Amino acid sequence: MKQTIKALIENAALAAYEKGALPSDTFPPVTVEEPKVESQGDYATNIAMVMAKAQKMAPRKIAEAIVAEIPVEGLVERLEIAGPGFINLFLKKSTWLTAISRVEAGGEAYGASQLGAGKKVQVEFVSANPTGPLHVGHGRGAAVGDSTARILNFAGFEVDKEYYINDSGRQIRTLGLSLFLRYKALCGQTVEFPGDCYQGDYIIEMAREVQADKGESLLAMEQDEAVQICARIAADEILSGIKNDLEAFGVPFDNWFSEQSLYDEGRVMETIDELKAKGTVFEKEGALWFKATDYDDEKDRVVVRSNGQTTYFASDIAYHMNKFERGYQRLIDVWGADHHGYIPRINASIEATGHNPEDFDVILVQLVNLLRGGEPVAMSTRSGEFVTLKDVVDEVGADAARFIFLSRHYDSPLDFDLDLAKKKSNDNPVFYVQYVHARITSILEKAKTERNLTVSAVPTELLSEPEEITLMKAMLRFPDVVDTAARLLEPHRISYYLMDLASAFHSYYNKHKVLTEDTHLSAARLRLVASVRQVIKTGLALLGVSAPEKM
RNA sequence: GCGCCCGUAGCUCAGCUGGAUAGAGCGCCGGACUUCGAAUCCGUAGGUCGCAGGUUCGAAUCCUGCCGGGCGCACCA
Numbered sequence: 052m053k054q055t056i057k058a059l060i061e062n063a064a065l066a067a068y069e070k071g072a073l074p075s076d077t078f079p080p081v082t083v084e085e086p087k088v089e090s091q092g093d094y095a096t097n098i099a100m101v102m103a104k105a106q107k108m109a110p111r112k113i114a115e116a117i118v119a120e121i122p123v124e125g126l127v128e129r130l131e132i133a134g135p136g137f138i139n140l141f142l143k144k145s146t147w148l149t150a151i152s153r154v155e156a157g158g159e160a161y162g163a164s165q166l167g168a169g170k171k172v173q174v175e176f177v178s179a180n181p182t183g184p185l186h187v188g189h190g191r192g193a194a195v196g197d198s199t200a201r202i203l204n205f206a207g208f209e210v211d212k213e214y215y216i217n218d219s220g221r222q223i224r225t226l227g228l229s230l231f232l233r234y235k236a237l238c239g240q241t242v243e244f245p246g247d248c249y250q251g252d253y254i255i256e257m258a259r260e261v262q263a264d265k266g267e268s269l270l271a272m273e274q275d276e277a278v279q280i281c282a283r284i285a286a287d288e289i290l291s292g293i294k295n296d297l298e299a300f301g302v303p304f305d306n307w308f309s310e311q312s313l314y315d316e317g318r319v320m321e322t323i324d325e326l327k328a329k330g331t332v333f334e335k336e337g338a339l340w341f342k343a344t345d346y347d348d349e350k351d352r353v354v355v356r357s358n359g360q361t362t363y364f365a366s367d368i369a370y371h372m373n374k375f376e377r378g379y380q381r382l383i384d385v386w387g388a389d390h391h392g393y394i395p396r397i398n399a400s401i402e403a404t405g406h407n408p409e410d411f412d413v414i415l416v417q418l419v420n421l422l423r424g425g426e427p428v429a430m431s432t433r434s435g436e437f438v439t440l441k442d443v444v445d446e447v448g449a450d451a452a453r454f455i456f457l458s459r460h461y462d463s464p465l466d467f468d469l470d471l472a473k474k475k476s477n478d479n480p481v482f483y484v485q486y487v488h489a490r491i492t493s494i495l496e497k498a499k500t501e502r503n504l505t506v507s508a509v510p511t512e513l514l515s516e517p518e519e520i521t522l523m524k525a526m527l528r529f530p531d532v533v534d535t536a537a538r539l540l541e542p543h544r545i546s547y548y549l550m551d552l553a554s555a556f557h558s559y560y561n562k563h564k565v566l567t568e569d570t571h572l573s574a575a576r577l578r579l580v581a582s583v584r585q586v587i588k589t590g591l592a593l594l595g596v597s598a599p600e601k602m
Numbered sequence: 603g604c605g606c607c608c609g610u611a612g613c614u615c616a617g618c619u620g621g622a623u624a625g626a627g628c629g630c631c632g633g634a635c636u637u638c639g640a641a642u643c644c645g646u647a648g649g650u651c652g653c654a655g656g657u658u659c660g661a662a663u664c665c666u667g668c669c670g671g672g673c674g675c676a677c678c679a
Contacts, residue, residue, distance in 0.1 A: 088623070391606050
């Protein structure tokens with residue numbers, strides 16, 4: 052709707068220019084917004100004010116020239132010029148009524164758009180090292196990444212979701228060592244368990260399985276070989292646990308991409324050779340450095356250490372190059388905020404390898420503080436004291452967890468209170484929104500069984516209560532909200548919108564009965580609430596939250 | 603020391619990339635179920651948008667400097 056209004060205004064401005072009422076045809080970007088106060092119209096635009104400089108005219112004069120060109124027959128009831136030069140538009144009731152037919156026509160696609168124009172996007176998220184189970188922080192990243200992908204897909208992008216598995220390098224070796232030492236201990240040998248090994252109980256459990264499976268055969272091998280075997284066993288098992296946990300959380304991935312495969316296929320060395328050929332690396336103190344400072348990073352970065360090993364950064368350069376080579380036109384990485392210092396060097400490497408950093412976005416998700424009844428719950432992977440994502444999903448459910456993760460801008464730290472997440476009240480908005488869906492479903496059933504009424508194309512003119520208009524306006528806003536959420540990569544906008552729409556519905560429900568003695572009115576209201584249910588369902592789907600018919 | 607993010611109602615947070623009188627939930631207080639689901643609704647109170655300057659028709663939003671909090675600054679991942 053906002054787009055429609057915007058086009059209306061811009062066309063009017065152009066018409067005014069063509070008729071000579073405006074001296075210049077340079078039109079700055081126009082914003083159309085919905086004023087908070089009813090007296091300021093349904094939509095308002097600041098076009099006259101932002102144009103004042105270029106036109107060398109008083110804003111109110113410009114506004115008059117534009118208003119004269121806006122057709123009043125169509126959507127618009129009347130226009131006002133207010134304050135310093137706002138143009139306020141008041142729409143006809145018939146315009147609001149179109150909300151219902153629009154939702155019905157769109158169905159599950161109502162709110163979808165062609166913003167992305169089929170552009171291929173990859174969203175990479177979670178990508179936790181397979182050295183332990185996912186914790187709550189990963190859950191937030193998973194929710195944000197998954198929902199962002201759903202929103203972009205809905206907005207016309209072609210989206211793939213990918214998990215990058217860090218299955219090479221030192222932490223995997225440490226994992227293998229941890230498992231081997233636990234195993235050794237179980238076999239009755241005295242071992243010293245180093246502090247930098249993974250302490251969690253899950254390692255001991257795996258050691259038991261290894262013992263049951265292989266007996267004491269690993270003790271007979273060279274330790275290096277045994278550790279390698281343990282590393283593979285542990286990484287595979289942990290990864291399959293991660294996959295299960297994510298599935299239970301409603302987060303499927305299109306690709307699971309192995310870091311090790313970049314080495315196996317020689318991609319990392321190729322990348323380093325390419326950087327060499329471009330002269331963007333140099334040797335210093337026995338190591339090979341990437342000249343990140345040539346691309347606005349604050350220092351140069353090592354890609355090959357003096358001991359000959361490549362760094363994580365080296366494979367990351369290769370990985371991002373590979374993403375572009377696979378045809379993605381836009382890359383979105385979801386990272387924990389503690390990795391923010393990493394952005395400039397990835398940007399630098401993307402530029403150095405001949406791609407555009409503009410096509411690369413990072414969503415930095417702030418950390419999660421897990422609470423129980425207001426008290427912090429300690430978490431640390433190394434010490435093994437943490438609450439896993441699985442624990443949380445088991446305790447509060449995937450829907451509640453996801454909604455909480457998505458009810459906050461990813462930019463701000465999140466307090467996740469386990470006790471609060473379980474409350475079935477307004478403390479916990481997921482139920483508030485889902486309740487709308489269940490309530491409307493129940494009304495539709497009742498209408499059918501008791502009144503033999505189903506949703507049909509009856510006239511909607513009977514709908515004229517203020518609460519009804521509010522609902523229709525809210526539904527017309529949905530496509531705008533999706534658009535904004537997609538452009539800004541901000542799923543929380545969907546959550547807030549849904550709470551708004553839910554609130555409008557609950558108010559309406561409490562004040563007016565859908566099923567009245569008047570059959571025509573009832574039928575019209577049935578159409579209205581069925582549309583509301585559709586929008587709620589679609590919105591929840593964008594968050595990856597279910598829309599239950601009963602609660 | 604340098605860099606990134608954040609300071610909005612008692613609490614938890616929105617504020618559509620500069621708009622008009624800054625919003626919501628929780629909590630407090632007071633109301634609404636013989637009627638489609640009370641996991642709901644209605645109402646009251648609550649603010650110098652961290653502080654100080656600047657930019658302009660107009661600032662919670664942009665710039666600068668402070669104050670306060672979080673997180674980073676490896677030949678770790």
